[in-house]
Amino acid sequence: MQENTKNTKPASQNSLNRRFSIAPMLDWTTSDYRVFARALTKETLLYTEMVTTGALLKGDNPERFLRFEDVEHPIALQLGGSDAKALAQCAKLAESFGYDEVNLNAGCPSDKVQHSLIGAILMAHPEKVKDAMKAMQDACSIPVTLKHRIGLDDQQEYSIVRDFIGDVATTGTNTFIVHARNAILAGLSPKQNREVPPLKYDYVYRLKQDFPDLEIIINGGIKTLDECEQHLNHVDGVMVGREAYNNPWILSQVDSRLFDQTDQVTDRIQALLNFVPFVEQRLNNGERLSHLTRHIMGIFLGQPGGKQFRRYLSEQGHKKDASIDVLKQAIDLVIEQLTRAKEIKNEQ
Numbered sequence: 001m002q003e004n005t006k007n008t009k010p011a012s013q014n015s016l017n018r019r020f021s022i023a024p025m026l027d028w029t030t031s032d033y034r035v036f037a038r039a040l041t042k043e044t045l046l047y048t049e050m051v052t053t054g055a056l057l058k059g060d061n062p063e064r065f066l067r068f069e070d071v072e073h074p075i076a077l078q079l080g081g082s083d084a085k086a087l088a089q090c091a092k093l094a095e096s097f098g099y100d101e102v103n104l105n106a107g108c109p110s111d112k113v114q115h116s117l118i119g120a121i122l123m124a125h126p127e128k129v130k131d132a133m134k135a136m137q138d139a140c141s142i143p144v145t146l147k148h149r150i151g152l153d154d155q156q157e158y159s160i161v162r163d164f165i166g167d168v169a170t171t172g173t174n175t176f177i178v179h180a181r182n183a184i185l186a187g188l189s190p191k192q193n194r195e196v197p198p199l200k201y202d203y204v205y206r207l208k209q210d211f212p213d214l215e216i217i218i219n220g221g222i223k224t225l226d227e228c229e230q231h232l233n234h235v236d237g238v239m240v241g242r243e244a245y246n247n248p249w250i251l252s253q254v255d256s257r258l259f260d261q262t263d264q265v266t267d268r269i270q271a272l273l274n275f276v277p278f279v280e281q282r283l284n285n286g287e288r289l290s291h292l293t294r295h296i297m298g299i300f301l302g303q304p305g306g307k308q309f310r311r312y313l314s315e316q317g318h319k320k321d322a323s324i325d326v327l328k329q330a331i332d333l334v335i336e337q338l339t340r341a342k343e344i345k346n347e348q
């Protein structure tokens with residue numbers, strides 16, 4: 001296996017800009033969603049859904065899980081697993097498929113994966129995490145990062161996450177994505193585990209103070225770009241999950257506000273029109289319209305015509321033979337509503 005530690009990695013290892021990223025979300029951050037996100041932001045680092053080592057290595061078609069569009073760069077593959085050898089194999093696969101980063105999930109609290117030592121339970125097994133991180137780094141030359149929580153169950157002390165990171169960093173891992181709440185391993189559903197345990201942003205800020213040379217990314221409950229800017233006064237990057245999915249328009253100003261680059265679009269209709277050719281292409285490949293449009297339902301959140309847009313797509317888009325015309329008609333409905341809203345405003 002290739003000898004490759006943090007210090008011998010090429011400069012490109014650390015060149016990914018993680019000031020803003022979209023969190024890995026099972027069933028949500030699919031390739032379709034990521035292409036849509038790219039209609040809104042060019043600079044954001046995108047994460048895949050978690051893919052387990054079992055899924056990748058047992059089947060004979062890893063491409064099914066790993067393929068993505070060129071436009072999705074920069075993109076990170078998130079892995080679920082605990083066996084160092086299997087994770088190393090998957091890290092190698094990630095590199096060969098062109099991913100810009102590979103990430104290990106040590107934050108998922110689901111009891112469905114705990115018995116296989118996948119997700120947050122790994123925080124109780126730092127030696128396993130270290131073996132895994134080391135093996136993955138040795139197997140590939142793309143950055144290997146870790147996503148985790150601040151503690152498990154009733155562990156309340158800051159020292160828990162501080163010691164965990166300090167320990168794992170000895171492997172050469174230098175990027176840590178910290179979901180700023182505990183994972184409760186029994187008794188709470190994954191959804192409750194994203195809402196019930198209190199957020200402790202101050203713990204993540206302290207991590208950056210205690211480990212100034214590590215890259216610390218904060219995650220959990222962040223909803224606006226103003227909040228992102230606040231966090232960036234304390235840490236290196238911000239990862240946003242649910243808000244980026246449910247209210248994707250917030251992505252439209254990320255490039256200018258957080259990366260000092262030009263934004264992709266200035267209006268929602270334009271973003272959708274830029275997405276239409278991709279939808280057409282995927283429909284031609286046999287995908288169903290509703291699979292594609294489910295990711296864009298929130299684009300007009302709180303806007304005139306937003307409800308009509310969602311209703312039309314929900315009612316018409318799920319039909320087996322729904323064509324691109326359904327999406328175009330839904331967009332026309334919003335344009336009509338917007339025009340009417342403007343006329344009413346002018347009359348007042």
Ligand SMILES: Cc1cc2nc3c(=O)[nH]c(=O)nc-3n(C[C@H](O)[C@H](O)[C@H](O)COP(=O)(O)O)c2cc1C
Nearest residue numbers: 023024025026049050105179220221222240241242
């Ligand atoms: C539907 C859904 C699926 C998720 N799947 C994953 C996953 O595959 N891997 C992971 O590390 N976290 C997963 N998460 C957690 C998110 O990555 C993120 O840590 C969490 O939602 C907190 O960030 P937010 O408050 O910005 O949403 C998921 C979250 C949601 C809502």
